[in-house]
Amino acid sequence: MVQFNSQNNEILIKVVYFGPGLSGKTTNLRVLHKLINQETHTELFSVDTMEDRTLFFDLMPVQLPVSGRTLKFQVYTVPGQVHYDSTRRIILSGADGVVFVADSQTDKMSENVESLNNLHKNLNANRLNIKTIPLVFQFNKRDLENITPLQLMNQRLNFRDGPTFPAVAISGDGVMETFRQIVQDSTTHIIEKYQLVRDPLEKGKILSELESLLPNQVLEETISSGEMENKPAATTLNYLGNEGEVTGQEVLEKAVLAVEDSAQLITEVKKLNAELEEKNRKLHTLLEENRYIRKFLEALFHHAGLPIITFSPRGLITNWNRAAEKTFGYSKAEAKKLYFSELVSEHSILDLQTLISLITSKKQTLTTPLIMVPSSGKTIRLSCVLSPITGEKGQLINIAAILSPVREGTSQG
Ligand SMILES: Nc1nc2c(ncn2[C@@H]2O[C@H](COP(=O)(O)OP(=O)(O)OP(=O)(O)O)[C@@H](O)[C@H]2O)c(=O)[nH]1
Ligand SMILES: [Mg+2]
Structure with missing residues (x-):
């Protein structure tokens, strides 16, 4: 969906986390949100979520300023459950990069394959090509027993020999590595496709700046599945009251756009708020100093x-x-x-x-x-x-x- 706003020098890049139900897509976003929230004031929006099942989508807008431009990544997860097919199609529309989160458990292999076929079909429906779109594989849940060996997972799923990352998303392992890769690949893809930067040196500079903006730290605690209820990590938006699959292409498209807009607004308000709080803190310090000086002068005057x-x-x-x-x-x-x-x-x-x-x-x-x-x-x-x-x-x-x-x-x- 790459969009350019030449006035603000902004480039919008859409990344979609795809994969079978419960493979760990939302967990990836929750970990990323925890790791990059501090510097970027990034928000995570979960739209229509029931327990830990995504019914509509999650969205995390991440703004990264590089070389006088702002790269605005819109990072989505799709609902993995088979019957939410039209939602997946809509979310994939205009994608600039895909992360395929596979579940490593042996009995999930057929679901992985089915989901990959579904990705192929839905990319096609959006006139996108699974062979050329930036695609990163994550083999998740490596902490569990009864998992398929990495080599075999690679053989069964990685049909185009793309980058792969083993991961334990609940403890953060492999999450940032996967994200770094898709950020690099989708940015490179867009720069080349739209010939945004012709000088290879400048292109290299943008990519290494992007690399340095993403933190290296690891997650301190494991994300538990009940965490969302006790301590919401995400802003929950309930755009549609209906339960179950929403039909009607137009309604879905409008819903996605509306959520994108609110997400953008909320993120900006949060950022402004943080700036205001900072100014307030400075003002408070000044007032304190002023009060002290005043008291000192008063004492001097009286005594x-x-x-x-x-x-x-x-x-x-x-x-x-x-x-x-x-x-x-x-x-x-x-x-x-x-x-x-x-x-x-x-x-x-x-x-x-x-x-x-x-x-x-x-x-x-x-x-x-x-x-x-x-x-x-x-x-x-x-x-x-x-x-x-x-x-x-x-x-x-x-x-x-x-x-x-x-x-x-x-x-x-
Ligand atoms: N053991 C283990 N559990 C994981 C891992 N990653 C995620 N989970 C758990 O798997 C369950 C599903 O994770 P989600 O991230 O909600 O999965 P999803 O892919 O978003 O699922 P849908 O929204 O239904 O498509 C949750 O209970 C997670 O805590 C992992 O690496 N290891
Ligand atoms: Mg989910």
């Missing part, structure tokens, strides 16, 4: 040994520290009802006014001695450093006054 007073451009006191309380004898609440000029003796008022108009116009820090009047009425001479406090746009918000004793004397009658 500074010198009186510090802030007042509005009109002169009304806005803040007042403990040393100011001690020096002037007013509590903070009382001080906030006063104008700064009320603390200044009439001998210094002109000096103060000149200073404030200079600060207002030039926004500079200025120092002057002032004769000041505490609540006791006994004046004191203090050196006053006046600094502008400006807002984001440079506008004057407040003026800060830091007061300290002047060297030559402390009081005047």
Whole structure:
């Protein structure tokens, strides 16, 4: 189904996991989902699943960014049960690669062969050729007793001498290896078929980048068949309420498209969510730092040994520290009802006014001695450093006054 979106430089590639019922197709996708979910925020959608039987299909969209392009793999499983034939045909439509998951148990060989014939028939119905489409074989359930030797499985099933992988999908063995192979083969196939990249060096670069994007780690735990019920690994979409086979080509096609769209949307929303959470975390850290700095500055302000007073451009006191309380004898609440000029003796008022108009116009820090009047009425001479406090746009918000004793004397009658 390869589709190109030249605007976003996207290439859509469809890969289908095919095979007889219970051979382990869904298990493969669940393992892949566990392994690649972290980096790619990939979702796994299971559409109409009853216990561990796929009734419609599973879909896992995997986005891999390589060399300025995004390769969007749509990875499907078909329902293996014989009577879901038309669903398999629809899912195979436009496939760019197939993984055939065979069940290694000796008594399953005839089901494997029947399923392979069914693949042939349904590819044909979609005008696809089983001899040329990228096809990877996985011989699954190698952990069980009574299994067919690999060589014999190869002879019976691998009619075109394609790549094969033994696997124990429930414990993850062989799952990533199989996926890597189909990713490489279907990408190569598409690049060559549509002549997307002519330079062999660039083609090699894309393929090795793809290779490095898929993780090497192995599954830590075994996937149990009951896991889906206890801890859903997949987003379950129930597109159709009907039980059993859905008939009507058109309905099925629409259903597949609708699920693809929802899958795409949900994946994007998840990705956005993850980005938002990350931004939120950063913002939170910043706020915490800010809160800390604020607390630190507040402590510094209140416990500074010198009186510090802030007042509005009109002169009304806005803040007042403990040393100011001690020096002037007013509590903070009382001080906030006063104008700064009320603390200044009439001998210094002109000096103060000149200073404030200079600060207002030039926004500079200025120092002057002032004769000041505490609540006791006994004046004191203090050196006053006046600094502008400006807002984001440079506008004057407040003026800060830091007061300290002047060297030559402390009081005047
Ligand atoms: N022992 C063993 N069991 C496996 C292995 N892979 C899958 N299974 C089990 O086989 C059963 C069927 O696996 P699924 O992945 O659901 O099979 P499927 O091919 O999707 O089946 P359908 O959806 O019906 O076509 C589950 O109980 C799996 O846990 C394996 O490698 N070894
Ligand atoms: Mg299944």
